[in-house]
Amino acid sequence: MPRQLRCLRFTSQKNLPIIRLQLDSGCIxxxxxxxxxxxxxxxxxxxxxxxxxxxLCAIMNVSANHTIPASSKRxxxxxxxxxxxxxQWPSEFERVFQPGFAQMSAIISRYQKLNIVYxxxxxxxxxxxxxxxAGGDPDHANIVWHQIPNDSxxxxxxxxxxxxxDGQLRIQNWxxxxxxxxxxxxxxxxxxxxxxxxxxxxxxxxxxxxDIVHERGNLEFNGVDSVMLNWSTLGDPDRNPGxxxxxxxxxxxxxxxxxxxxxxxxxxxxxxxxxxxxxFARFIDSETVxxxxxxxxxxxxxxxxxxxxxxxxxxxxIAAAGFRVIRDPxxxxxxxRGRSFDTNYLNWLVGNGFVIAVxxxxxxxxxxxxxxxxxxxxxxxxxxxxxxASWYGGGGVxxxxxxxxxx
Numbered sequence: 422m423p424r425q426l427r428c429l430r431f432t433s434q435k436n437l438p439i440i441r442l443q444l445d446s447g448c449i450x451x452x453x454x455x456x457x458x459x460x461x462x463x464x465x466x467x468x469x470x471x472x473x474x475x476x477l478c479a480i481m482n483v484s485a486n487h488t489i490p491a492s493s494k495r496x497x498x499x500x501x502x503x504x505x506x507x508x509q510w511p512s513e514f515e516r517v518f519q520p521g522f523a524q525m526s527a528i529i530s531r532y533q534k535l536n537i538v539y540x541x542x543x544x545x546x547x548x549x550x551x552x553x554x555a556g557g558d559p560d561h562a563n564i565v566w567h568q569i570p571n572d573s574x575x576x577x578x579x580x581x582x583x584x585x586x587d588g589q590l591r592i593q594n595w596x597x598x599x600x601x602x603x604x605x606x607x608x609x610x611x612x613x614x615x616x617x618x619x620x621x622x623x624x625x626x627x628x629x630x631x632d633i634v635h636e637r638g639n640l641e642f643n644g645v646d647s648v649m650l651n652w653s654t655l656g657d658p659d660r661n662p663g664x665x666x667x668x669x670x671x672x673x674x675x676x677x678x679x680x681x682x683x684x685x686x687x688x689x690x691x692x693x694x695x696x697x698x699x700x701f702a703r704f705i706d707s708e709t710v711x712x713x714x715x716x717x718x719x720x721x722x723x724x725x726x727x728x729x730x731x732x733x734x735x736x737x738x739i740a741a742a743g744f745r746v747i748r749d750p751x752x753x754x755x756x757x758r759g760r761s762f763d764t765n766y767l768n769w770l771v772g773n774g775f776v777i778a779v780x781x782x783x784x785x786x787x788x789x790x791x792x793x794x795x796x797x798x799x800x801x802x803x804x805x806x807x808x809x810a811s812w813y814g815g816g817g818v819x820x821x822x823x824x825x826x827x828x
Contacts, residue, residue: 494678496584497826498644499771504827505534510548511574512540519551521808527557530564533773538569572613578636579613580823592621596634601659634660638697643707647681651696653688683742687731693815703767705797712736714748719763753786757809766790768817779817780805
């Protein structure tokens with residue numbers, strides 16, 4: 422059923438018929454219609470709300486594209502204060518991820534609020550048991566449970582993009598189609614695609630639906646004026662057929678309020694997301710980016726294979742955009758379930774007073790990575806947790822979590 426009327430938009434689920442009402446002042450109200458029957462019985466109530474909202478819009482002088490000027494719009498950086506971290510607990514077909522999720526939950530809840538979305542009562546029972554087994558407290562005051570339908574455990578990608586406009590928190594719901602079918606055409610995603618809008622309703626935060634397919638894991642923000650991403654992901658024809666770089670740059674500046682868009686290119690070998698930026702290039706402050714670097718101890722090689730060249734070219738592109746670049750060395754490789762993986766630690770999550778990074782069960786490279794990350798984020802506790810099951814499945818700590826900024 423329709424969500425509450427807001428000045429920015431009045432919406433329910435995506436992909437439903439809509440009615441647009443526009444005033445001379447430029448204010449737009451969008452009414453999503455669940456069915457003709459609904460409209461017939463509720464139209465009086467809807468119109469009453471619409472009139473009130475139109476009056477409010479006139480006062481606020483919201484622009485015709487229902488956004489405010491780019492200069493007053495900002496996506497906070499991950500290292501800024503957070504209200505909470507969100508994650509979607511893995512259901513039956515992703516049960517192998519649960520030990521890693523339990524460790525993450527036990528750590529995060531020691532520092533800040535953790536919202537856990539689960540699909541069924543059976544999932545809740547498994548989650549509480551797993552967290553307790555990992556030394557955490559599933560009844561901790563910082564853990565809040567939400568039963569919301571979802572499809573997978575990768576909330577970074579299907580979850581909200583949070584931004585601040587005129588001092589108020591807002592949510593963007595970008596399109597999600599399960600990574601352009603990279604994991605198979607039978608992977609469900611309809612519920613994940615709707616989740617940001619449902620969270621907006623739950624949290625009473627206005628939601629803007631963006632009809633462009635893009636995952637949050639391919640967006641890095643410096644919190645000031647810049648977004649960094651991999652064009653190979655956003656421009657993937659299985660995500661956005663016919664979409665051009667010029668269109669993308671205009672859209673990214675418009676939706677995020679940034680003045681600088683940095684696009685790298687290329688899909689590292691074995692990257693099932695088709696190139697998410699959070700796997701090899703991360704902001705650590707507003708002017709500094711850490712980029713993976715292949716070494717002789719890794720599978721990839723610097724400059725003379727596809728992956729090494731992608732990392733090197735990304736570092737050069739980012740430096741040319743005016744950022745300081747630090748190269749993070751990939752010092753080893755590990756075998757897991759018949760596959761070899763480079764020990765790449767950049768898929769970390771930054772929270773209030775902590776950082777969690779994927780561990781590879783290699784004491785030497787794990788310890789070296791902890792020391793480097795402590796240098797990137799001084800004053801934060803750094804936790805390395807073994808999550809090879811997740812890495813085998815296509816991601817790590819950052820991919821599984823979604824941070825909600827504080828105001």
